[in-house]
Amino acid sequence: NAGVTQTPKFRILKIGQSMTLQCTQDMNHNYMYWYRQDPGMGLKLIYYSVGAGITDKGEVPNGYNVSRSTTEDFPLRLELAAPSQTSVYFCASSYGGRRSSSYEQYFGPGTRLTVT
């Protein structure tokens, strides 16, 4: 099992450019998440999905979009990149079902994004 994989590992964007961060998991988890991590701020949830075709906003969704067409893939789209989106982005997945919040999350290695 590869677990959760993310591409790219690093990216530099100019203000106003767009990009898609890719995330794939091979554990057949139905829950998937996107977080951003800023120094000293912990993790902030951007979007989450409880299954293919179902997505919802987290704490900080502005400037981002997601889709979930398959169980395995959960790409994050940045439109019109801004310096405030400079961060490290993590994708995660977990089992979901009865007592879904009792299950731990599995994280990808992250994408370090700089917007200049």
Place this chain on the structure above:
Amino acid sequence: AQSVAQPEDQVNVAEGNPLTVKCTYSVSGNPYLFWYVQYPNRGLQFLLKYITGDNLVKGSYGFEAEFNKSQTSFHLKKPSALVSDSALYFCAVSRGNSGGYQKVTFGTGTKLQVIP
């Protein structure tokens, strides 16, 4: 609203000494509590969790944590620290449930430095 507090930004401990990383939480109803570890330039890795049952939970790499309901705490402990334990540690809480998505709130992290 649920929350997690990790009161220490950094904890320094000598190799071989016991370590404690503190976590307190606030959530309505029964809590599900988690500890994750993050090594440099890596994603978070699950260490252990409390769902129900015995208040002392044992996890990976010799770590354990004690759930204290009256003090709303879930401190991470290890009897003898290793230099390789040096990393960033996150506590997380969600509300116990019987189904459906429940928000997970992460603390801001505590950097553990084990001194040789």
